[in-house]
Amino acid sequence: xxxxxxxxxxxxxxxxxxxxxxxxxxxxxxxxxxxxxxxxxxxxxxxxxxxxxxxxxxxxxxxxxxxxxxxxxxxxxxxxxxxxxxxxxxxxxxxxxxxxxxxxxxxxxxx
Amino acid sequence: xxxxxxxxxxxxxxxxxxxxxxxxxxxxxxxxxxxxxxxxxxxxxxxxxxxxxxxxxxxxxxxxxxxxxxxxxxxxxxxxxxxxxxxxxxxxxxxxxxxxxxxxxxxxxxxxxxxxxxxxxxxxxxxxxxxxxxxxxxxxxxxxxxxxxxxxxxxxxxxxxxxxxxxxxxxxxxxxxxxxxxxxxxxxxxxxxxxxxxxxxxxxxxxxxxxxxxxxxxxxxxxxxxxxxxxxxxxxxxxxxxxxxxxxxxxxxxxxxxxxxxxxxxxxxxxxxxxxxxxxxxxxxxxxxxxxxxxxxxxxxxxxxxxxxxxxxxxxxxxxxxxxxxxxxxxxxxxxxxxxxxxxxxxxxxxxxxxxxxxxxxxxxxxxxxxxxxxxxxxxxxxxxxxxxxxxxxxxxxxxxxxxxxxxxxxxxxxxxxxxxxxxxxx
Numbered sequence: 001x002x003x004x005x006x007x008x009x010x011x012x013x014x015x016x017x018x019x020x021x022x023x024x025x026x027x028x029x030x031x032x033x034x035x036x037x038x039x040x041x042x043x044x045x046x047x048x049x050x051x052x053x054x055x056x057x058x059x060x061x062x063x064x065x066x067x068x069x070x071x072x073x074x075x076x077x078x079x080x081x082x083x084x085x086x087x088x089x090x091x092x093x094x095x096x097x098x099x100x101x102x103x104x105x106x107x108x109x110x111x
Numbered sequence: 112x113x114x115x116x117x118x119x120x121x122x123x124x125x126x127x128x129x130x131x132x133x134x135x136x137x138x139x140x141x142x143x144x145x146x147x148x149x150x151x152x153x154x155x156x157x158x159x160x161x162x163x164x165x166x167x168x169x170x171x172x173x174x175x176x177x178x179x180x181x182x183x184x185x186x187x188x189x190x191x192x193x194x195x196x197x198x199x200x201x202x203x204x205x206x207x208x209x210x211x212x213x214x215x216x217x218x219x220x221x222x223x224x225x226x227x228x229x230x231x232x233x234x235x236x237x238x239x240x241x242x243x244x245x246x247x248x249x250x251x252x253x254x255x256x257x258x259x260x261x262x263x264x265x266x267x268x269x270x271x272x273x274x275x276x277x278x279x280x281x282x283x284x285x286x287x288x289x290x291x292x293x294x295x296x297x298x299x300x301x302x303x304x305x306x307x308x309x310x311x312x313x314x315x316x317x318x319x320x321x322x323x324x325x326x327x328x329x330x331x332x333x334x335x336x337x338x339x340x341x342x343x344x345x346x347x348x349x350x351x352x353x354x355x356x357x358x359x360x361x362x363x364x365x366x367x368x369x370x371x372x373x374x375x376x377x378x379x380x381x382x383x384x385x386x387x388x389x390x391x392x393x394x395x396x397x398x399x400x401x402x403x404x405x406x407x408x409x410x411x412x413x414x415x416x417x418x419x420x421x422x423x424x425x426x427x428x429x430x431x432x433x434x435x436x437x438x439x440x441x442x443x444x445x446x447x448x449x450x451x452x453x454x455x456x457x458x459x460x461x462x463x464x465x466x467x468x469x470x471x472x473x474x475x476x477x478x479x480x481x482x483x484x485x486x487x488x489x490x491x492x493x494x495x496x497x498x499x500x501x502x503x504x505x506x507x508x509x510x511x512x513x514x515x516x517x518x519x520x521x522x523x524x525x526x527x528x529x530x531x532x533x534x535x536x537x538x
Contacts, residue, residue: 015158015161016154017256018256019127019254019255019258019259020126020129020154020157020254020256021124021127021254021255021256022256023126023158023160024121024124024125024127026161027160027161027164027165027169028121030161030165030166031164031165031168031169034165034166042165043166044162044163044165044166047162076166
């Protein structure tokens, strides 16, 4: 079955504002998604923005940014299985991430 | 994989309660002037759990995990923070010691409970205003956020944040400490703690607009804090009386509103919905409150609540006993609201006519002006006497006063009953 990546974007500063109770609720909801039968993989990325490596004058160079203006950063991903892209989007509508940020749904080729 | 890691099931309010005790613990280490740092450090630990548990599974002893991570974050914070420079070595030593203590070590457990108790006493210091005390206790000892406190108090976030800032600056300016008061001071400080806990409880228990779950949480949090004080060596009988009172009252929370969120009067409550465990807890503390000669306001109120709890059904309530207790209550606290409640009991023992005589002098009391329960009680008494058109006028007057929407619906139903009876010529 085709696989889709759900790229999770959110503002790290917003997480810090949640109450302990809200953090517990969020933990439980994300956990439940990790355990969904169609979930193949799930990982979280560190909140600290990483360095960007690009070729400058033919030589690879690591720089801090530039980052986009938006406060939201890529914070993690889920890989799920779905019959079609529409089906993947439909499943994503239930993702807890939507309470805290945005989800980008991308098909993984060759799966 | 362990069971917890497999199901992700967490103890209810684990984060909230763990946050509270860790903030209390770190505040003792950092000093009261650095509460903010303690709060941030604990918040970081909570965030770490949120970032890793959904993917790696929930650790078997989730509470201990949070505690350890908070300690490591605290060690980092102490090393980073120059404010603490002169005592940072000592703090890091103690942090390392408690972080390496075996999980669920009884010594550590006792230390944490002691830290919480000290924190409650500091938050409820009489130098801090009562509403700030409640906000600060909820924020630090109970792990509520500003938004949650605001929701519970029907206040806006900015007002609550302002109260917290004020309370914290009072702690700094007056150099309040986490030392436990002793001797004569202990008594007055303890009284102030009980007042704050009871204020918190009432805020959650009194029916306001809406039936937000956070208000129920507030009642249980007040009960938890009360139990914490009751379990300590400084507990005196009035502490047990307050805990008993709160336990009896929360035991009826589920029976108090129907599915539509409308209030269910005591006489129609389904006793099957009363929480027997909480009633048992109430009687346990009620028995302990009997030691000594002191009869506080909490004692009398707990005795009233216990009398209700003892009755197997509404018709079996010992009204004469409740009336005697209300006489005592009124002697200790001669407030018009207590007098109004007593009038309801008078109607049960002596009849509605006598009760009407009792509330007559309250009509001119300025404290009860625009208090909807005064005309509402009068309306009920008149309704019982079959004086429908007079009762209708009372319910109409009650509806003009501010009160919650479910109560308003209740009053409107009563008014309709009266009007229907009047039309049928029974008036």
